[in-house]
Each structure stands twice: as structure tokens, then as C-alpha cells.
Amino acid sequence: MPLAATTKVGDSYEETIVENLSRTQIVQYAGASGDYNPIHTDEVFATQVAGYPTVFAHGMLTMGMTGKMLTNYVGDGRLTYYGVRFVRQVWPGDTLVARAEVSAVRTEDGATLADLVITTTNDKGEVVMTGDATARIG
Amino acid sequence: MTIERFPVEASHILMFARSIGDTNPIYEDAVYAKGTEVGSIIAPPTFAQSSAQFDPDYFLRPKPGQAWFGSAREATGIKREKKDGESSGAAAGGLHAEQHFTFHRHVRPGDVLSGTTKPGKNWEKEGKRSGKLMFSETITEYRDQNGELVITARGVGVRTERVIEQ
Numbered sequence: 001m002p003l004a005a006t007t008k009v010g011d012s013y014e015e016t017i018v019e020n021l022s023r024t025q026i027v028q029y030a031g032a033s034g035d036y037n038p039i040h041t042d043e044v045f046a047t048q049v050a051g052y053p054t055v056f057a058h059g060m061l062t063m064g065m066t067g068k069m070l071t072n073y074v075g076d077g078r079l080t081y082y083g084v085r086f087v088r089q090v091w092p093g094d095t096l097v098a099r100a101e102v103s104a105v106r107t108e109d110g111a112t113l114a115d116l117v118i119t120t121t122n123d124k125g126e127v128v129m130t131g132d133a134t135a136r137i138g
Numbered sequence: 139m140t141i142e143r144f145p146v147e148a149s150h151i152l153m154f155a156r157s158i159g160d161t162n163p164i165y166e167d168a169v170y171a172k173g174t175e176v177g178s179i180i181a182p183p184t185f186a187q188s189s190a191q192f193d194p195d196y197f198l199r200p201k202p203g204q205a206w207f208g209s210a211r212e213a214t215g216i217k218r219e220k221k222d223g224e225s226s227g228a229a230a231g232g233l234h235a236e237q238h239f240t241f242h243r244h245v246r247p248g249d250v251l252s253g254t255t256k257p258g259k260n261w262e263k264e265g266k267r268s269g270k271l272m273f274s275e276t277i278t279e280y281r282d283q284n285g286e287l288v289i290t291a292r293g294v295g296v297r298t299e300r301v302i303e304q
Contacts, residue, residue, distance in 0.1 A: 002175070018159060025159065032150070032157035034191035037198045038208030048213040059234040060187050064158035067183045076164045077176040082183050083238030083292070 002075025005112050005138030007102055013073040014099035017065040017120070021057060021094045029061040059086040062096065062129050066120045069098035073116075074135035080113065084131030088122070095123040100133065112138035141253035144192040144280075148247040151181045154188055181245040186280055186289045187237070189253050235273060236294035242287050250283045258292065269299025 018025070027041050035058055038045040046055045063084050070082065090096065097120070104115040118131035148168070155165035160182060163170040171179045190196045200206040207216040245251065258275030265271045273296050280289040 025157070028153075028157040032154040033188045034193075034196065035187075035198050036200060036208075038206075042208045044209035044213050045207070049207075049209075060184060060237065061158065063237055064154075064160075064182060064184045068158055068160040068162070071160075071162065071183065076162070076174065077180055077244045079183050079241055079244075081238070081240050083236070085236045086234055 002078055003073060003114060003135060003137045007105060007114050007137055009102050009105060012099060012101040013069070014097055015069040015072060017069055017096050017098045019095045021090065021092055021096070023055060023092045026055065026057050026061065026092070029058055029064070033058065033060060035060070054092060056092075057090040057094075059084075059129070062086070062090050062120060063131075065096065066098040066118060066129060066131070070100055070116070070118065070133055070135075073100055074114070074133075074137070078135040078137070079133055080136060081134040082131065083133070084118065084129050086129055088126055088128045090122065090128050094128075096128065097121050103132075105137070111136050139193055139195075139253070139255040139276075139278075141189045141192050141251070144189045144251040144253060146181060146185075146245050146247055146249040146251060148179055150188065150191075151179060151185065151247060154185050155182055158182060158184075176244070178246050183239060183241070183244075184237075185245060186239065186251075186253075186278075186291055189251070189278075189280070232295045232297040234293070235296040236292075238292040240290040242289065245280075245288060249288070251280045251288060253278050253280045265298065271299075272297045 030036050030041050039050050040055055040058050043055055046052045067082060099119050100116040102114050103117045106113055114135050114137045116133045118133060119127055120129040122128050152166045164174060164176060164180060165182060168179055205215045207214050255276050255278040258277050260274045263271045273294055275294050278291040279287060282288050
């Protein structure tokens with residue numbers, strides 16, 4: 001069910017967007033998106049050359065998975081804007097929860113729009129990504 | 139960067155949706171999609187990022203006959219001296235700091251997009267964990283086969299002085 005025009009400020013929704021993120025899912029995202037940066041999929045390169053503790057997910061994978069929560073909440077084809085800031089790396093094994101809260105409901109060019117504030121958090125309680133979105137709700 | 143031709147295909151949308159763990163039938167089932175408000179399969183919101191597949195020179199894709207910086211026999215295929223104070227993040231092309239999409243409409247299979255990227259602002263900030271942070275912005279306009287603006291994407295990349303340890 002898409003978000004209805006009765007939506008009000010403070011309404012919120014959250015979803016676990018990934019449990020125990022696998023290296024294979026990161027590989028899947030590399031293949032689908034075309035971003036083969038070895039820092040995301042190549043343990044030898046990531047640790048020995050780049051100096052990271054292990055590989056880490058593409059920021060865009062976190063944005064994509066958080067987008068799933070968002071479209072589940074607002075409905076398909078309803079987003080007019082979705083933007084994020086990557087705050088912290090996402091590592092294999094992470095479980096992420098994405099949350100959206102309605103910050104404004106307004107009218108623009110005859111359409112009712114909801115503005116949302118987005119936060120994606122890992123299982124240590126650290127924020128890994130923040131963002132904003134706007135969706136047409138009526 | 140210019141993407142001359144980015145044909146949007148149902149199989150690519152399916153693969154992309156799978157990679158983000160999204161099982162919504164709107165991304166794979168044309169019969170289901172026809173009965174919805176949207177009316178057809180659409181692409182997930184962040185799908186435009188996979189335009190990299192259609193950039194012939196995209197530097198984060200290995201190409202036949204060219205050295206690749208990922209591991210093979212050695213930990214990296216490219217031997218290159220690091221400049222003083224340069225981080226490995228820089229060697230890997232920097233990190234992604236922000237991404238914003240404005241949707242003028244949602245992309246569907248059969249669309250043929252083109253993308254034109256222009257540089258945006260550049261700025262610097264002092265980071266707690268990473269030393270000096272150097273940000274640079276790019277704006278990409280995706281247009282469809284009729285020249286209509288479909289998605290405006292704004293990306294911000296960051297290069298750091300030091301590897302960010304956690």
C-alpha cells in the first residue's frame with residue numbers, strides 16, 4: 001500500500017534491510033552495478049594494498065538496500081527525490097536497519113508530497129548512512 | 139564522462155534488484171506490474187548508478203589487455219609509487235561521500251538513456267579520523283530516447299589523507 005495522503009509528520013517505518021551481509025552479496029552488487037572496485041570484493045587487495053581490515057560494501061549497495069525500505073513504505077514509482085550521505089563503512093557480517101520518518105507534508109503543483117528523513121544503522125547502533133527523500137502521496 | 143547509450147533492459151533490472159535483496163515483483167513480473175498504479179516494470183530508485191556498465195572507459199571495470207589494480211599473482215596488478223601523504227583510498231579512486239537522485243519519472247525497460255556528467259563544486263574539510271578530506275561533486279543528467287530529462291544525479295566523492303580505521 002502506498003503512503004496515503006493522510007500521512008502526518010512523525011509517522012515512521014523501519015525495516016531490517018540485510019542480515020549478516022555476505023561477501024557474495026557485495027560481489028552480486030558489483031556485477032549488477034558494474035562497479036568492480038577491488039576494495040569491495042578482493043580481500044587480498046583490500047587488506048594488503050589498500051590497508052583496510054577487510055573488504056567493505058559499496059556505499060551504493062547500502063543506498064540501494066535502504067531504497068528497498070523506502071519504496072516498501074512510500075509505494076512504487078512515488079519517489080521524486082532520494083539523497084544520502086555515507087557516514088561509515090558497511091562490512092561483511094553487518095546487519096542493517098533502515099528507518100524513515102515523515103518530516104513534512106506539503107503541496108506542490110497540486111500534488112501532495114511527504115518529506116522523509118532516513119537513517120540506516122548497523123547492529124552496533126552506529127549510523128552508517130543518513131539521507132532525505134520526497135515522495136508523492138496524493 | 140558521457141554515457142551515449144544506456145539501454146534499460148528487464149534482465150538488468152532483475153539482476154540489480156536481486157543484488158540489493160529487493161524481491162518486489164514490480165522489478166521482475168510484467169503481468170503483476172501491469173495491474174499496479176505504475177503500470178509496468180520499473181527500475182529500483184538507485185538503478186541509474188549502473189550506467190557505469192555502459193561507460194566504455196569506466197575505470198573500475200577490468201578490461202582485456204590492460205593492467206588491473208586488483209589482486210592476481212600479486213596483491214595488485216599495478217605497481218605505482220604512492221605520493222607523500224596520499225592514502226590508499228586515493229589509489230583506489232577515492233570514496234563515495236554522497237549521492238542524490240531527483241526523479242522526473244521512473245525508468246522502465248525499453249528506455250534508452252544517455253548521461254552527461256559535469257563537474258560541480260570542490261571543497262575541503264578537516265576530518266577527525268582521516269585527516270584532510272577533499273570533496274568533489276559531479277552532476278549527471280540522464281535523458282531518455284525523446285531527450286526528456288528522467289533523472290538528475292548528484293554525486294560527491296572524497297579523497298582522504300589517511301585510511302579510515304574503525
